[in-house]
Amino acid sequence: MRFVIIGAGRVGLRAGRVLREEGHDVTLVECAERRVRRARNESFTVIDGDGSREEVLEAAGVESADAVGALTSDINVNFTASMIANHHGCRTVMRIDEAYREEIYRKYADEVDEVIYPERLGAIGAKNALLGGTIRAIADVAPNLQIVELTIRNEAPVNGYTMGELELPANARILAFGKRDQPLEIPTEDESLEKGDRLVVLAAFEELSNVRQLLVGESPTEAIANAGKAGTGTGGVN
Incomplete structure (x- = not known):
């Protein structure tokens, strides 16, 4: 299966490793130069750009992806990326970190398939x-x-x-x-x-x-x- 993961930080990179070890095709989207370099050093395909922009996700292959994981530490990027992925018919998984934002984004739970809380x-x-x-x-x-x-x-x-x-x-x-x-x-x-x-x-x-x-x-x-x-x-x- 094909997966696009937004964010090559701790959570996103670990998710990518697990998926790749299971034989899946993984593309990472990341805008921080250090993280881009680290992911490429691990032989990942990485699109250098803002995951909340549709053209960046299209470059990552969102149109043919089975699922998109919006796993950055920026909840606004994650939600926007999830909405773009949803528009393209992908399964969407959205990361939330800060507990005080949970109530707000619970309103949009119907817009994504899963909400995850790694730190919690x-x-x-x-x-x-x-x-x-x-x-x-x-x-x-x-x-x-x-x-x-x-x-x-x-x-x-x-x-x-x-x-x-x-x-x-x-x-x-x-x-x-x-x-x-x-x-x-x-x-x-x-x-x-x-x-x-x-x-x-x-x-x-x-x-x-x-x-x-x-x-x-x-x-x-x-x-x-x-x-x-x-x-x-x-x-x-x-």
Whole structure:
């Protein structure tokens, strides 16, 4: 598959490496000379330019890309790039860093396929490790696993359950939970699950469709299609 990643910084470059190791075609878009040089030294195809400009994304091959990951530290660039990619029919993954901007950009969640929070998820993994938890740091996750953020819909079978009542497949674990428009946290057993709540799940690729049916309420056909997209996604957090 073909992927365009906006940003060759820490998050974007790592995502590119993972995708390339799995045999995918990756093009990076970056405007910082130092990062362009580093990515090219690693034999990546790099388009030197502003990822929020349509002509730059077209030069990167957005028209033929399967997905675009807007993974810079600039949320405005990420959102603009996602809208351009969406216009070209690509699957879109948008990175958000600053918690205080989340509420604003949640309004546009329907405009992108996935919103990811690398720093927040890394902090959750570190907190869990410090508290003696069993979930390893995200950087250590095996390549056959995927980390996804899912939003509960009305039709989700778990709507109305508590976290203590939730039963996932054997190869799936909850990493974080957030009520609608609230920060992601490590969940407690008495948290209720309602429409708009978000769950960050670590799951084996083969379990993703079952997890999506359970937590999102997708049909088997939808869940299989979306799980397949996630399995070829942008660095594991989406």
